[in-house]
Amino acid sequence: MNAWRGSFMLRSYYFSLIVLLYLPIALLFLFSVNSSASLSFPIKQLTFDWYQKLFAADAVLRSARNSLMVALGSSLAATALGAMVSILMLRYKFRGQNVLVALAVVPLIVPYVVLGVALLLLFSVLHIERSLWTVGIAHTVVALPYTLLIIASRLAGFDASLEEAAMDLGADYPTTLRRVVLPLIFPAMVSAWLTAFTVSFDEFALALFLAGTQPTFPVYLFSQLRFANRLPIMIALAVLLMIGTLTLVFIAERFRRRET
Amino acid sequence: MTAPTLPSPKSEVFGGGVPKGRRGWGLDRRATFWFIYLPPLFWLIAFLVMPVLLMAAFSFRPDMRGDLFQIRTPTFSQYASVAATGSYWRLLGISTLMALGIGITAVLMAYPLAYFLAFRAGTRAGFYLILLLIPFWTSYLLRVMAWKILLGTEGVINSFLIYIGLIQEPLTALLYNRTAVILTLIYVWIPFAALPILAALQRIDLILFEAAADLGARPYHQFMRITLPLSAPGILAAFFMVFIPTVGEYVTLLLVGGSRGFLYGNIIQDFFTKAANWPLGSALSMIMLAATLILVLLATRIIDWRQLFE
Numbered sequence: 001m002n003a004w005r006g007s008f009m010l011r012s013y014y015f016s017l018i019v020l021l022y023l024p025i026a027l028l029f030l031f032s033v034n035s036s037a038s039l040s041f042p043i044k045q046l047t048f049d050w051y052q053k054l055f056a057a058d059a060v061l062r063s064a065r066n067s068l069m070v071a072l073g074s075s076l077a078a079t080a081l082g083a084m085v086s087i088l089m090l091r092y093k094f095r096g097q098n099v100l101v102a103l104a105v106v107p108l109i110v111p112y113v114v115l116g117v118a119l120l121l122l123f124s125v126l127h128i129e130r131s132l133w134t135v136g137i138a139h140t141v142v143a144l145p146y147t148l149l150i151i152a153s154r155l156a157g158f159d160a161s162l163e164e165a166a167m168d169l170g171a172d173y174p175t176t177l178r179r180v181v182l183p184l185i186f187p188a189m190v191s192a193w194l195t196a197f198t199v200s201f202d203e204f205a206l207a208l209f210l211a212g213t214q215p216t217f218p219v220y221l222f223s224q225l226r227f228a229n230r231l232p233i234m235i236a237l238a239v240l241l242m243i244g245t246l247t248l249v250f251i252a253e254r255f256r257r258r259e260t
Numbered sequence: 261m262t263a264p265t266l267p268s269p270k271s272e273v274f275g276g277g278v279p280k281g282r283r284g285w286g287l288d289r290r291a292t293f294w295f296i297y298l299p300p301l302f303w304l305i306a307f308l309v310m311p312v313l314l315m316a317a318f319s320f321r322p323d324m325r326g327d328l329f330q331i332r333t334p335t336f337s338q339y340a341s342v343a344a345t346g347s348y349w350r351l352l353g354i355s356t357l358m359a360l361g362i363g364i365t366a367v368l369m370a371y372p373l374a375y376f377l378a379f380r381a382g383t384r385a386g387f388y389l390i391l392l393l394i395p396f397w398t399s400y401l402l403r404v405m406a407w408k409i410l411l412g413t414e415g416v417i418n419s420f421l422i423y424i425g426l427i428q429e430p431l432t433a434l435l436y437n438r439t440a441v442i443l444t445l446i447y448v449w450i451p452f453a454a455l456p457i458l459a460a461l462q463r464i465d466l467i468l469f470e471a472a473a474d475l476g477a478r479p480y481h482q483f484m485r486i487t488l489p490l491s492a493p494g495i496l497a498a499f500f501m502v503f504i505p506t507v508g509e510y511v512t513l514l515l516v517g518g519s520r521g522f523l524y525g526n527i528i529q530d531f532f533t534k535a536a537n538w539p540l541g542s543a544l545s546m547i548m549l550a551a552t553l554i555l556v557l558l559a560t561r562i563i564d565w566r567q568l569f570e
Binding site for chain 2: 007011021025027028031084085092108109110112114118119120121138140141173174202209222235238
């Protein structure tokens, strides 16, 4: 009886938190199809106007495209680097190995505002114009710990004897990596890539310092927040992006499942 | 950083004699090493070590004048002025305390969730977990904005209360202060904090509970003597996963905090943007970085992080 009541309370707690977590998100959906430009009750009328207007709003779409490009580039770079560090960590032994791995993981524990201003300083000193590239570089740095942890945990599950076998059969080491190791860690690389993608796509604190004249979507969204009548368009885009992100996340989950 | 030496193979067979008739470019493990080693090394030195060193160097500059590259006589004047300004310390204290409070609250609220998913959710645990994480995967800015819609003067709660005639003037206490920032951050972090706790709980061998029950331990004692100690690494990891981003937080405040909710991260941001006093901003950043790293190093003494990523 007691255990049952405990279970019931935990379950109720879970579902009330779920409601609390989804309520604001449901609101966003609601206001993206509300005809009134002000985000308040009562809801006026159901409309898809904002979605229509969205496709005429060049600056908004450009910012989404910027985010997409940064996320695509930085996630690919972070995945490649993560795979390299994983192989270095698990298949080699060298001096300074621990330092390299620690450096790759350290962005997890550096507050973004600190990393953001440090990179801003670097690019200023080197006279590098702030652009999507500088944002992409920052995102690669912060995504690397995630890709490393995902890929390394997969690679750790495989015995090095598979590689030894390939080399005994006459493959050189690059060929072994390409034909044996890469296929083995591929599912992890896909889910690492998707994780890095979503980390970058949503990132704001670094991008605000480094974006320059080409804003990413979060930066643009932020600059538009004070213009109340622009908000429904932004929300409409955000709803579409949310659906896009969710699709990506579900694909990532699929791959993670297949892995195990 | 120590210079890397040539890699030595882990086993005799592995890097040993190269068999005949090999394929590819004929690179052995040693030669391949440099192709795998140099890109991440370059990347991390160029975009992580260099910027932080540069920031450290900048924090010893007297002012913004002169070329950014120019070597100036190092001075402690920035640190001295930080030390002399009570409001910086107060803000650092507030930011740290706030992050501490948010970290602890988020962990406390996430623990029952993780417990439910690990022990009570049954076969649908996977689905429940994804359901919990979906909000975490949606835009951060947007989730914060959603709260703004809920709490703002023309927001949902106020409009609703006016609509039903309970109040005439909108309530302003709901937004633009630190309470709003704290509520928002707790809300945002709960699902995230549940993850490491869940990982630790799932690692507990259920046989332990049977043994404890056989020996007559009540559920309360089972929890205190088995579940809690064994999930401690997860609890600490969860705490730091919340604490570190929160202590440097400046975004949420820009959205819901207004000028009354100023935090340490915001003065750093200000000195690098509006105020354009980079040396002072660098000094403030270095202090924050040092504080965070010391805390994490202390934590690694207590728990073994690797357990969580197996």
